[in-house]
Amino acid sequence: MATNNIQQTLTFEKEHTGRWYVVLPEWTGGKAALEMVEGADTMLDIMAQGEKEVTLTVSEQNFEGANELILTEDLSNSIGGGMYLLKDYQGEEINHKMWLCEVMTYVFKKLPPVVYFK
Template sequence: MTTANTYKFIKEDTGRWYIDLPDWQGVKADLEMVEGADIMLDYVGEGSNEVELILAEEPFEGSTVLQLIEDYKDHVGGGIYLLSDYGGKTLNQQMWLCDVTKFVFGKLPALIYFKKQ
């Protein structure tokens, strides 16, 4: 059975996206979605200021995959992920996901599967 969890992403009036992690002990700035992740959320959110995504390390029905293409563990942390396609459209959208990804998954997964809730 695939373990999947739902996470909320909120776009504030400033135009900046943040993941909503009530248990996060760090600073809010760590939760900002930047370097392409914000563009992906704009696309997936289809104009909405709030997006809920189901995230898992294993494929599940209707999911789309993000693939880790570069790991930055030795300097800035996190990694570059690639969203090849979404909703039948080729995107080739690269995005940096910071070490908050490790908080969510316990590691930096090679593949992250997601689906809009």
């Protein structure tokens, strides 16, 4: 995965168990770290609209049509990753909180204060 690109593409797959995982073929850690939990799974269910796969364009820089995930709590020194808030999605206010684990620092090489996605 090229981390110097402004935008990256991430794919998430829902397994028959109902659990969501980010697809990172180059990941050398355990699969459990790739599971989307604590609100991220709920958001993927909303985005998927019944499908078993979601592909997102993500960036630290705003781009046309992007939604914003705002870091509300840096958990790097405890459980890793951070708590993010999605204030609105597709024009509707939802104020959805989610934990995004230390895989964020693998993808972005840091814990971004804002992640833009579409």
